[in-house]
Amino acid sequence: MNSPTYRTLEQLTAILSGRVDGKLIRSISDEDWFLIILLSNRDRHRLIPALYIILCTEEFSADLPDDVRSYLTLAMELNEERNVALRHEIEQAVSALNAAAIIPMLLKGAAAIMDQRRGLAGRMIGDIDILVPEGQSADALAALRRVGFEPLIQIAAGHTIADLTRPGNHACIDLHWELLDPPFQKLLPAAEVFARAEQTDSSSLRFRLPSLQDHALHSLIHAQVHDPGYYSRHLCLGMARELVALQKVINWDAIERWAEAYQMRAVLEAALLAAQQFFGMQWPLSRPPTQTAIQHHKRACEVEISGRWDVGISRGARLREVFAPDRLAVRFGADRWYVTHLLQLCSQAVRRHGLRKLYGRLTAS
Numbered sequence: 001m002n003s004p005t006y007r008t009l010e011q012l013t014a015i016l017s018g019r020v021d022g023k024l025i026r027s028i029s030d031e032d033w034f035l036i037i038l039l040s041n042r043d044r045h046r047l048i049p050a051l052y053i054i055l056c057t058e059e060f061s062a063d064l065p066d067d068v069r070s071y072l073t074l075a076m077e078l079n080e081e082r083n084v085a086l087r088h089e090i091e092q093a094v095s096a097l098n099a100a101a102i103i104p105m106l107l108k109g110a111a112a113i114m115d116q117r118r119g120l121a122g123r124m125i126g127d128i129d130i131l132v133p134e135g136q137s138a139d140a141l142a143a144l145r146r147v148g149f150e151p152l153i154q155i156a157a158g159h160t161i162a163d164l165t166r167p168g169n170h171a172c173i174d175l176h177w178e179l180l181d182p183p184f185q186k187l188l189p190a191a192e193v194f195a196r197a198e199q200t201d202s203s204s205l206r207f208r209l210p211s212l213q214d215h216a217l218h219s220l221i222h223a224q225v226h227d228p229g230y231y232s233r234h235l236c237l238g239m240a241r242e243l244v245a246l247q248k249v250i251n252w253d254a255i256e257r258w259a260e261a262y263q264m265r266a267v268l269e270a271a272l273l274a275a276q277q278f279f280g281m282q283w284p285l286s287r288p289p290t291q292t293a294i295q296h297h298k299r300a301c302e303v304e305i306s307g308r309w310d311v312g313i314s315r316g317a318r319l320r321e322v323f324a325p326d327r328l329a330v331r332f333g334a335d336r337w338y339v340t341h342l343l344q345l346c347s348q349a350v351r352r353h354g355l356r357k358l359y360g361r362l363t364a365s
Contacts, residue, residue: 004039004305012036015054016047016241017280025063026053033068033136039304044229045237049122049213052076079124085115085170090128093144093173094205097132100143104209105131105197108222111215114200114207118215120245124238127163130174140175149173159185179218180226183333187221187262199324212249217258219243224267224330228338231330235300240275252284266326269293270300291309 011028014020015036028036040047052072055064062128064072090110097104112118132140136292141151144164152172159178178190197208210218216263224230243250243362259268269289274297275281283289 002035002038003307004035006305008032008035008039008345009301009304012039012047013278015048016278018054019280020054020059022059022063025060026283030065037071043126044223044227044234044239046124047237047241048072048075049079049120049124050164050241053121054263069360076122079122081102083123083125086110086125086128089098089169089171089173090114091148091205093128093130093146094207096143096147097130097140098206102136102140102143103199103206103208104140105210105211107131107218108180108215111209115209117249118212118246120242121239125171127172127174128293129174131177131193132161133180134177134190135193137175137177144173144175158182180221184221184225185211187225187264188217193218211245213251213254216250217255220268220271224271225264228330230267230270230296230326233296233303235274235304236271237274239277240271240281241279243271244275247281247284250284253286256285259274262356263329266290266292266296267330270296272336273297274300296326340359 011024011030011032014024037051039045040051052075055061056069056072056076063070079096086109090106090113094104094106098120106114106127109123110128110130112123113125141161141164145151148166149164150166151164158181161175161177164173164175176190178185179188179193193210193214194208196211196214198211199206199208209215217243219239223236227236229236229239255268256265260263269285270293271295272283272285273289274279277297319348323342323345325338325341328338328345332341332344
């Protein structure tokens with residue numbers, strides 16, 4: 001067996017939400033520990049640091065199996081070493097941009113590394129996200145190339161200028177001119193985020209950081225919409241953990257108004273339901289979650305176990321799921337008519353699969 005189970009989710013929930021004790025730790029079998037770590041290691045979650053912080057303490061360390069304790073300790077040490085190296089690489093990239101009279105903005109993990117107020121302890125980071133004004137895109141790319149970075153992918157559209165790397169680097173630089181791809185750029189426009197940003201002067205480096213509010217909102221949108229966790233009915237526990245860490249500095253009234261304005265309430269609520277279940281977060285909104293968000297979260301937990309969005313549901317339920325209005329709104333933009341979403345979905349599906357194969361996929365038992 002190599003897939004998490006409902007018991008895995010229950011055990012992970014107990015650990016992360018603070019309901020763990022020595023008796024529970026001792027009751028977890030070797031196989032269950034393997035599944036807990038397997039689930040925690042998924043890219044959408046990156047929960048190994050959280051497990052280390054909770055479990056490798058004086059209170060619980062003696063109850064942990066030796067191999068679990070050793071794995072968590074080694075993973076945490078390697079991640080901390082990598083984050084130190086990433087900080088050095090961020091500083092080099094910012095210095096190169098400053099030399100070209102560009103003051104960049106650091107996003108997501110890069111911002112967390114450079115500003116502990118927004119960071120999670122031991123945050124695991126994929127790439128280095130750097131945002132520059134659209135008018136300085138060419139100059140920024142040239143400045144990074146002068147210090148040895150070369151683009152892996154040159155993107156003509158979307159929100160990214162290029163992914164860049166150089167020999168010996170620990171992560172790619174993801175150079176942005178917007179925070180999100182169309183049609184979602186208006187959910188968090190770069191110009192507005194720049195206007196609200198904080199400028200930081202550190203060791204002769206000049207860079208901007210999103211406001212803590214924008215940082216939290218970007219984490220939510222990126223995981224739920226851009227990746228897209230909500231559309232694919234996936235849990236995104238790394239993002240949920242970040243919202244929990246920032247909950248005291250977030251203006252939840254403003255977040256709620258944003259969600260209402262852009263028809264993103266179910267997206268927000270689904271993320272908060274995950275934060276509530278797995279991390280014990282108190283519900284921060286003025287109204288309880290909608291049934292749409294509750295059903296989404298339940299479905300996301302099932303998908304986490306099965307690995308497939310359509311496992312165990314009937315043909316009729318499968319069709320309802322494919323054409324669910326909230327799902328299509330997240331995929332194609334909430335400002336369009338539902339009929340427009342249906343036409344877009346059908347057009348894409350026919351081009352991708354052909355009519356015969358598409359019919360088989362929808363009706364297969």
